[in-house]
Amino acid sequence: MNIWFLIILMSGITFVALIFSARKISPQNSGDGEESDQGVLDDEVLKTEEHFKLQLDGIEADLKVGKLNEVDAENAKAELARELLHHRALLKNAVKTTEKPWTGFALVGTSVLTIGVAIGFYFMLGTPDDSILMRVGDLQQTQVETSEEFESALAQVEAQMLIDPEDVQGWRVLAPAYIRSGRIEDAVNAYRKILELAPLTPDTQTDLAEALLMLGQEQDIGEVMSLLNAAVSIDPAHARSRFYLAAESTRLADWDIAIGHWQALLDMGDGTEPWYATAQSGMAIAQARGETPQPLTPPPVTAQPPALSDPDQAALIRSMVAGLDERLNSEGGSVEEWTRLVRSYTVMGDTEAAQRNYDNAVAAYPQKETRQELDAIAAGAGLTVSNE
């Protein structure tokens, strides 16, 4: 229903109610318990008489119990009588009201003005069309093609954060949004702010580690591992941090540690989890000390790290990786970007995409010495590495 229709309806009811109240009241039949002036006067006289009667009873009672002597009681009664006479005289002259002939018009005019003022104020202050409000949550789930709208929303949140940089909820909104728009460094900073402002939890630690992994800087690996280890030490059953630890240990060829993490992860699952097959593959690779093992199960196409902090965030990461994939394969990119892409797919457990992109990277950078890090990651993840 249109809001303006409801506003007009509300105004209309108010207007009618006001006009109804301002109708001329007949002194004989005022309706709804409304008293005419004479009626009120009569009632007031009645109540006053009753009040003075009670006062008189009080004096009599005081006299009876000895609180007042005869003389004082007589004086009190005389004073009461004077008060009563004064009050009667007052009431007699009290309600001599004269209604002006134009009172009715004035009241109708006031009613019209009231509605006008209200609509004017609301027009000035309200947001009748609330569909213009941008919902960050909705925007995060839209496709990259709508990036212009998304960036505009992002800018508004950033502006809010400039006003209140201690707003942890704001950083929580911004961090995944930065990942979605490919601003991984900003995402890392946002996750760092969250760690600073919010209580330390395995999720917040793993979020930062995840963003650092996406950034793909080798010098961050130490921090990533310590964050993930800290998360696991707080909650040994935290599957997501365990998954990343296992994957990174595998990539770094720390086979025994990797086996421990993969095993712990497999113990947590019951085989129905989307990441379970990837964990099995990882375990097989670690047990084979990096030799490509016979696959236990076909590698899942859409395996993902377990229990990302929320589904939106997982979708964002996939979306970001897909965006990078599309750009590198259509426009090309640096060997570091190819390395980041292959690492992302291996972390996500999508070995098929990782292998395809590794092959494309080799085609783009055929000299082996320029892609040493890429080859190392590919080998660690069990991909077929080019010897050329």
Next chain:
Amino acid sequence: MSIELGHFALVLAAALALAQTAVGFLFWRTGGRAASFVRQAAILQFILVAASFIALIQAFVVSDFSLKLAYGYSHTLQPLIYKITSVWGNHEGSMLMWVLILTGFGAAVAWYGKRLPHDLMALVLAVQGALGAAFILFTIFTSNPFLRSNPVPLEGRDLNPILQDIGLAIHPPLLYVGYVGLSICFSFAIAALISGRIDAAWARWVRPWALASWTFLSLGIAMGSYWAYYELGWGGWWFWDPVENASLMPWLAATALLHSALVMEKRNALKVWTIFLAILSFSLSLLGTFLVRSGILTSVHSFAADPTRGMVILSMLAVVIGAAFALYAWRASSLRSGGLFAPVSREGALIVNNLFLATAVVAVLVGTLYPLLLQAINGTLISVGAPFFDLTFGILITPLLFLIPFGPFLAWKRGDLIGVIQRLAGAAGLTVLLVIVFTIIIGGQISLATLGMLIGVWCIIGAIAEPIDRAKFGKIDFAQSWRRLKGLPKITWSTTLAHVGVGISVLGVVSVTAWETERVDAMMMNQSVELAGYTVTMVELDRRQEDNFIADKVTFDVVSPWGWERTTSSEKRIYTASNQPSTEAGILTYGLSQLYVSLGEPDETGARIVRLWHKPYITLIWYGFVLMSAGGFLSLSDRRLRVGVPKSAKNASQKSSNSVPAE
């Protein structure tokens, strides 16, 4: 869409309030139609503000963070009750609640005051409309609760953890009903000054509103005190905080108003003073609003730290109070003086009561405002704390407490003091005896505490003595006395209840002040400490994660001096959304006393700092206030006090044969 409809409803209510004011002031002499118009406007105004308040609650309940206020003070993981209370756990929402109650009182006058003279009705509602317009426009233009958030955040920022308590559901509404109810007395006072109509009937119309406000204010203050006591973890029940004082001052003024209105109703005297008190009481309510919302104080109550709002409220305060007192100065001299009375009389006793209460208001006002004024004038920071208030307030209130039992025994117009002393001799003897026995039992010596106990017990026994005296126990046949006792009017019982309540609160205050014991220890697991005969052992430390907070919960076994074993726990919480800490105290009640445990931070050895208090008879403080309020409600239920409800002739004639007249 409901948010926008709520917004429009509030704006429409503002326009209605303006119309109500204009019509009320311009047409108050013209009779029924204008009065009917302002009545209708007052009722519609309340319905619209209620609708906007419901819209606000709905946005909080469904966590609609497109409402900026819900984003700022709510969270999806909050339990439903706190989502609702979060609506008024902030400046904007609490202003709307203030306005809701203000318009509610206006509508109540319009609804129940059908039999008020039209001129008075029009003027009272015009003043009420002006107050409504001022506060609604202030809300809309400086504190609009319906502002939207764009872009819409995914999650809210949560409410201050201290406010995430059932106390927020009870304390502010009760207090606001008290504060805002005084606006009706104010409106009646202004109407009386304008129309020149002030007499016993006026006092009869005003007294129920003053009584209702006072009753709710008493409950609100008591609830606030108990909430601070158990929630802040400091173990205190009153801190003389400026915001607490801001609620105490109108309460003291309203107490004086209640008593002076009684004189006016019964004796048609103290008119000018009663009008003054009606204006003063509401002015002090407004002053409290200014202190809380101007940002000049730092407190859990200080929602707003916006100087613009502070200036606007100060201006409103200046206009409302200034205009009211200017009108008072202009018109008060024209009011006809009432009945004469001797100094020793019921009227005289009530004047003494008013004198002490008004002086106490001034003392608290000076202590509260002086540091603020000094800081504003020359930047000097000073603190006027508990020692000042304890001393000045104590000195002023002690004689008043001593005189309380005398008032109801004195006759109107001219009392017999010797006779009253004779009639109270038994009560005085019993009081002294009880206090001596009590002092011997606790093995104490004569001290200030004994004097305090004496005064508390004197208030209680003196208050009970009044109905016993009126029923003539021991003077006539017991059955006849019993019938007389049952026939006493409700107002006698309500006076007795209220005065007994005062005495009980005094006993609580005295005992906890004199005999409270405290210790602070760094406790390890399974370690025991002793306090006032209670053995407290730390038995369990548990870290628990709730939806919106993480807590360290420490459980204690407590063995009382009588060997009873009980368990309590205290928590240190961190609210995850806001990262704010809070303490949940563990409180065990033994009869009227309490053992209070408050958990602190761990020290470098891993031990937890634990504060323990034994608070003898502390619950009497709040029970006393509950009794006072019960007295207020009982009095309100008396037909004689209800506006527009004349006693039916049939009942009146039936009752008059058995009843004892009201004094």
